[in-house]
Amino acid sequence: MPHQADIRQVLWQLAFQFKANSKRAIRDYDLPLNGMHVRLLQMIARQPACTAQRIAASTGRDKAQITRVIKELEAMDLVTRSPNPEDRRSQLLALSKTGQGLMTRIQEAEDEVRKTLLRGIPKKEVDAFIATGNRMLDNLREES
Amino acid sequence: MPHQADIRQVLWQLAFQFKANSKRAIRDYDLPLNGMHVRLLQMIARQPACTAQRIAASTGRDKAQITRVIKELEAMDLVTRSPNPEDRRSQLLALSKTGQGLMTRIQEAEDEVRKTLLRGIPKKEVDAFIATGNRMLDNLREES
DNA sequence: ATTTATGGTTGATATTGTCTACTAATTGCC
DNA sequence: GGCAATTAGTAGACAATATCAACCATAAAT
Numbered sequence: 376m377p378h379q380a381d382i383r384q385v386l387w388q389l390a391f392q393f394k395a396n397s398k399r400a401i402r403d404y405d406l407p408l409n410g411m412h413v414r415l416l417q418m419i420a421r422q423p424a425c426t427a428q429r430i431a432a433s434t435g436r437d438k439a440q441i442t443r444v445i446k447e448l449e450a451m452d453l454v455t456r457s458p459n460p461e462d463r464r465s466q467l468l469a470l471s472k473t474g475q476g477l478m479t480r481i482q483e484a485e486d487e488v489r490k491t492l493l494r495g496i497p498k499k500e501v502d503a504f505i506a507t508g509n510r511m512l513d514n515l516r517e518e519s
Numbered sequence: 520m521p522h523q524a525d526i527r528q529v530l531w532q533l534a535f536q537f538k539a540n541s542k543r544a545i546r547d548y549d550l551p552l553n554g555m556h557v558r559l560l561q562m563i564a565r566q567p568a569c570t571a572q573r574i575a576a577s578t579g580r581d582k583a584q585i586t587r588v589i590k591e592l593e594a595m596d597l598v599t600r601s602p603n604p605e606d607r608r609s610q611l612l613a614l615s616k617t618g619q620g621l622m623t624r625i626q627e628a629e630d631e632v633r634k635t636l637l638r639g640i641p642k643k644e645v646d647a648f649i650a651t652g653n654r655m656l657d658n659l660r661e662e663s
Numbered sequence: 664a665t666t667t668a669t670g671g672t673t674g675a676t677a678t679t680g681t682c683t684a685c686t687a688a689t690t691g692c693c
Numbered sequence: 694g695g696c697a698a699t700t701a702g703t704a705g706a707c708a709a710t711a712t713c714a715a716c717c718a719t720a721a722a723t
Contacts, residue, residue, distance in 0.1 A: 382633060382645065383537070385652040387558070390534030391579055392659040393527070395680095409709060414531070428670055435535055437712060442672055444710095464670045464719045489526060494658045500651050501526065507640065507648040508529040514638045515536040553678060572701055581681060586703055588679095608688045608701040 393492065400484040406477065407451075411444045413481055416470065419454060420478050425468045426459065453477060537636065544628035550621065551595075555588045557625055560614065563598060564622050569612045570603065597621060 394410060401408060408416075418433070419425050427445060431438040445468065448454040453474035456466040470478060493501055538554060545552060552560075562577070563569050571589060575582040589612065592598040597618035600610040614622060637645055 380649070382636065382649060383629065385649050385656070386533055386537050388579070388656055389530055389652055392656060393530050395579070396659055411710070426670075431670095435532070435539065436710090438671070439673080439713085440711065442670095446672090459670095462670075462720075464717095466671080485527065492526065492655050492658055496651065496654055496658075500647075503644075504648055504651040505524070505526060505529050507644050508533055510640055511636050512529070512532055512536060514636055514640075515540055555679070570701075575701095580679090582702070583682085583704080584680065586701095590703090603701095606689070606701075608686095610702080 393488070396488045396491065397485060400488050401481065404480055404484045406480065406484070408477075408481075411440075412448060412453075413485075415441070415444050415448060416453065416474060416478060416481065419468045420470055420475075424459075426465045427468065428465060430468075448474075537632070540632045540635065541629055544632050545625065548624050548628045550624065550628070552621075552625075555584075556592060556597075557629075559585070559588050559592060560597065560618060560622060560625065563612045564614055564619075568603075570609045571612065572609060574612075592618075 397413070398410060401410075401413060406413075414434070415430060418430050422429065427438065427441050430436075431441045434441075445454060445456075449456060452471055455469050455471050457469070459465045459467050541557070542554060545557060550557075558578070559574060562574050566573065571582065571585050574580075575585045578585075589598060589600075593600060596615055599613050599615050601613070603609045603611050
């Protein structure tokens with residue numbers, strides 16, 4: 376497969392390939408989860424006092440979709456919802472015991488993918504890549 | 520929205536935001552197309568003597584999906600299929616007159632997104648980004 | 664107190680991705 | 694030449710992801 380000169384192609388391919396590899400890794404670990412499950416678990420793990428709204432905002436996804444995935448995660452006993460003392464409309468999300476255990480294994484699976492992705496690329500170059508990527512994100516977000 | 524330190528987040532966000540912006544741009548131009556339509560049109564436009572197989576290979580997507588989208592494009596009279604003289608199993612894809620006209624407008628729409636994306640980022644930095652991205656792609660592809 | 668905005672939910676529907684099985688043609692090999 | 698293994702494309706079924714609009718309960722604004 377040839378190298379892509381076009382920024383569009385690079386972004387599409389990267390996202391697609393990365394997603395495909397992650398999916399494979401997760402499946403190899405026998406985790407009964409899809410991509411969204413994993414992503415939300417990660418966000419919940421990272422953010423203390425996380426609400427659905429916050430996830431929707433920081434991923435740019437539709438809140439309806441978030442609700443649905445969270446519901447599934449709760450049904451799998453991976454996530455707990457407790458009332459938010461500061462706002463009775465919303466709920467605080469947290470990983471359950473089981474969820475935390477799963478997270479460990481997810482991290483392992485994804486770390487492997489990341490290691491593959493970054494193989495042989497100097498840290499400095501990766502940092503530059505991330506920095507540029509963030510600038511692009513800023514540009515896109517300002518727009519909307 | 521905070522900057523992402525994690526390569527995963529950056530890739531996900533970039534792909535998602537870029538897709539969302541492109542979609543909006545296409546819609547603003549009143550083109551009755553979805554993302555895949557656009558992508559395949561672009562590939563067909565770029566490659567002379569393009570076959571379905573080639574597209575499937577170079578995007579990494581399932582060939583069944585490609586078939587479907589192409590069928591839709593043909594139904595919309597945007598793409599023509601002609602027998603491949605070198606292999607009677609396959610067909611050569613090309614843009615129709617209408618398709619070519621549409622392409623011009625698609626390019627305009629996507630160029631705007633790209634301009635937004637790259638605003639204020641020096642060419643050298645963009646080139647480095649693309650180069651690093653391609654290295655990552657190589658890493659991911661070797662794997663599978 | 665009434666209006667307006669927000670967090671979350673649900674339903675409907677569109678888009679995208681994956682897997683399997685199948686036909687027809689090609690290729691490799693004997 | 695004949696036959697097995699590949700390959701290009703198609704079709705069906707289904708899973709995963711995205712989008713949109715309507716809705717309820719609470720909160721915020723005035």
